[in-house]
Amino acid sequence: MSHEPSGRVVKIEIDGRVVEARTGEFLLAVARRAGIDIPAICQHEAVDPAGNCRMCLVEITKASWDGWSRLVTACLYPTEQDLIVKTHSAPVIEARTVLCDLWLARCPDSAYVQKLAAEFGIEKTSYQPAAVPTDQCILCGLCIRVCEKLGPAAIYTVNRGGRKKVAGPFEGPPPDCIGCAACAEVCPTSCITVAERDGTRTIWDKEFQLLACTTCGRTLVTIEEARYFGRKGGLGESYYQLCDRCKRLQTAQQATKVAGLPLTVGGLGEASGRPFRSPGSLTTSR
C-alpha cells in the first residue's frame, strides 16, 4: 500500500504544540518532523508503515468529541483538522507497558526486549513466560516487508497463534532468498542469524556462495544477490568481477593513462597497491 498525502494543510495539536501537516499524512511522520519523539519499532523509511508492533500507539481526541478519546497507531493514522494527539498520556504509557510485558514473556532472552522493558520499569514479566522460550522475534514483520520491497519476498509468517513465526515456505530454506541479509540488518531485535565462513553465507538455513573479487578475493555480497539486483538494475556481470578497492586501483590507472602521465600507479611490490595504508580497518566479513 502506498500512501500519498492529499496536500491540504491542516493544523493539529501534538502534546500541546500546534503543528502543521497535510491531510492524509501519517501522525508519526508529522511528529518526527516536528521533533516529537514517538517510539516505533517496526517502522522503517524504506517501507510503508504496517502498524504491527503497536509501540507507536498514541491517544487522539478532538474538542468536538465530548471528552471521548481512543488509542491509534501513529504510523498509520492519517492527520485531520483539529486533531489533538497525546504521545505520552497515562493510557498510552499503560498500553506500551503491557506490550513490553508481553514481549518479555515471549522473548525473555532478548537483550533488546529486556532493555525496552526496563525503560517501562519492567524487570520480570507479569505473564506466564513461554514454557519453551521461542526465538527472540517479536513478530513485527519488518523483515518480511523489506524483503518484499527489495523484490524476492522470500519470507513470510507461517502458522497461526502461538506457533506463528517468520520463515520460508513450509518452514524450510526459502527458495526465493538471495542472501542479501537486509532482513537481518533491519531486524530490531537482531534475531535473524547470518553466518559467514570460508566464502559462504548461511541465512534462513540456506547457504550462499559469496562473490569474491577475481584479483584479491575480498567478499561482500552473495552471487545470487549480485545477479538478482544486477538484472533489476540492468547491469552486466562484468560489474562484479572486482571488489571496490581493486576497481579503484583500476580507475586510478585509467585516469593516469588518460591524463597522459607516464607513471604507473601502485604496484610497489605490495599486494594492496596502497603502500601507505594499514590494512584491516575496512573489512567486509562480520
Added chain:
Amino acid sequence: MPDMIFVVDVARCSACQKCEIACAVHNVKEMNAARARIAIFPRPSPEFRAGSARWGEARRALPVEGGRESPPLNEASGTPVTCLQCDDAGCVRVCQVGALQRSPTTGAIEIDHAHCVRCKMCVPACPFGNMTWDEPLRQVAKCDLCHGMPQCALACPTGALKYRPVSEVAMPAIGTACGGR
C-alpha cells in the same frame, strides 16, 4: 542545476593524503585514511621506485623542510579517485528502496541512511569502486561533496582537487575527472 563543480587535476597531486585525512575526519570523525571516501594512489616515478625498496621507508627518509615532510613533486605524485557522481549511476539503478538520491543543490548522489536497508548491492554496482562499505559504522559510504563544502578540496595544498563555479571551468580538459555535473 548545481553552480559548482568538483575538478580533479591528476597532474598536480603530490600524494600527500591530506584530502583523505580531511575526508575521514569530517565524515567518520576518525583520522584514518582507509575510511575516507576519496583514495589517493601513489604514483612515484620509475627512478624513484628503483631507488627505494619500499615506498614508505623511502618516503620517511626524505629530507624534512620547514618542519614538514614534502616529497618533491616530480618524484612523488598520486592519482586521486573519488565518486564521479555519474548521470546514469549504477548504484542508483540497483537501489530498490530509493536511498540514493541526487541532491538538487550540489548534484551529488547522497545516501539517505534512514531509507537504506544495507543490502550493500550498490558497492559492487559502482564500476569505479567509489562506493564502499564502512564496517565500523555498518553503512555504505560514498562522496557526497560534503553537501557543498568538500573538505578534500579545502585541504588540498597543490590544487589537484578544486571546487569551482561551473562558469570558471569551461570544459573538462583531458586528464580531468569531474564530479557534481
